[in-house]
Amino acid sequence: MSVLRPGIDPLSHRRLQRLREGVIEWALRACAFAAVAGLLLIIVFVFREAMPTLLNPATPKEASLAGFFATPLWQPVGDVPKYGLIPLLVGTLKVVIVAMLFATPLAVLAAVFSSEFATPRLREALKPIIEILAGIPSVVMGFFALIVLASWLQAVTGSSMRLNALNAGIALGLGVIPTVFTVAEDALRAVPKSYREASLALGASRWQTAWNVSLPAASAGVGAGVLLGLARAVGETMIVLMASGNAAITSATVFDSVRTLSASIAAELAEVVMGSPHYSVLFFLGALLFLVTFVINVAAGVFVVRLRRRLAGT
């Protein structure tokens, strides 16, 4: 180390610099840990508040695990509160299935078009526009479903209930499309050019190449996109709260109104007395939702790792 400027002791200068870098590094580390700590605290909080439904012997029978499946009714307020989870689980399942059946083909085919067929200029326009869809606040999407989509669907299907699982599912599907599209498109774009060139050189058409080469090669990434979309659909609240009618009906048809887990929490949590059985049950629903989305997200992560390995390995 040479002396940079006369009058400054090079050793102390270096020490100062090292000190500063140390401080910065620790600050960054603290930020990272704060985020993780926040997440952990939320998890601990949700599960701790949900615990009484499972463990506290003082919890009334209705608000325990056995009570959840003893009644087909969700009516937590009344002389005999009824915490039947079945209609909520069925409702959530119905909406999510409709949403995924609607969103998956649209989003995946759009991704195939964008990555395989669109000219670069078209792709540059298409991708941001679809991704803007993700930026639409879900309350706006819910409002659209409540006012416009519901009337339109009722006119087409002639269902007696205006707000139903189909309406909420399609609105939810619109919200899920950008998630699935973005991840699937990135996965398809990551397929090496050599794959496509090899296929085309062997005489395959562009469609055959896209369908038989690119899509299978990127299947893990497309799967990850679908799973992330699924996790979003399960947890999404505002759209279903506004568009589903919120009647806790257990039935197989999508033309009935439904009440989902997330919408029940949103509609009821503001009202409950802290620490009451109803409060614990709502937190139990929250913990359940958390577990489901967590498992789906982990599965999506596994898919992404598999995709990376496949594209790098061969």
Added chain:
Amino acid sequence: MRIWRFAVYAILLTSALVLTRCAQKSDARPVTVKGSDTMVILVQRWAEQYMGGHPGAVVQVTGGGSGTGIAALINGTTDICQSSRPMKDEERAQMKAKFGRDPSEILVARDGLAVYVNEANPLTEITLAQARAIYQGETENWKAIGGSDAPILLYSRENNSGTYAYFKEHVLDGGDFSARAQTLPGTAAVVNAVSKDVNGIGYGGDAYAKGVKMLALKRDDASPGVMPTDATIHDGSYPLARGLFYYLRGEASPPVKAFIDHCLSVEGQKLVAEVGYFPIAKAAP
């Protein structure tokens, strides 16, 4: 180091904002009123009237449902709870356990709970037993009670609503609503849904019944149908007359008391009738 200067400014600005907010707070702490959605319009009008006559006084009114308001009162996040149903025994017990005394209950107005149908519906009156059968899902077609041959679509309120609790207790005798009842946030949403749905039925405060048809209520088959009016609410002949209440944790602080006194004053009670509810005292004939 511009970034440092910027950070210093940002910190100064935030602390200035925080300090002024604190100063405002200590200057005139707002009186908060929270609870029943049924009462929001009324209490909001009272608050405007009161603040108009008392410069510097601030009254904040929010809805959410009677249950929400009572929970807020117990959790200590509101001064006054507005409730369209009397407090339940277990809620009273929680208040007592937490604050060592019973909550004070003040009757501030009366309301008639109306049953509405679409204006195209030929029905004009309904017995309480019919309403119960409909809302419990036993009667599913309008034909059964003299209407056209069409399925009945039930509109109800979220279970944090005092209107929901009142209807469940007085019409359903504490029984369960049919699972097919769609729950909507707020009486206005119920009225809106019924006004659009030819086969719909809903319930809520009679002050909200715009664009829908209110049914005359009959206690049983033999008794006459009664519409909610000042006279029928006060003499008790309307079957679904209820009180609208304020609840407090113990004694009211001076600003809270001043606001409540205003609501109960002649001027305040006049507003009750204007908004569409019924004053506590029977109006002079």
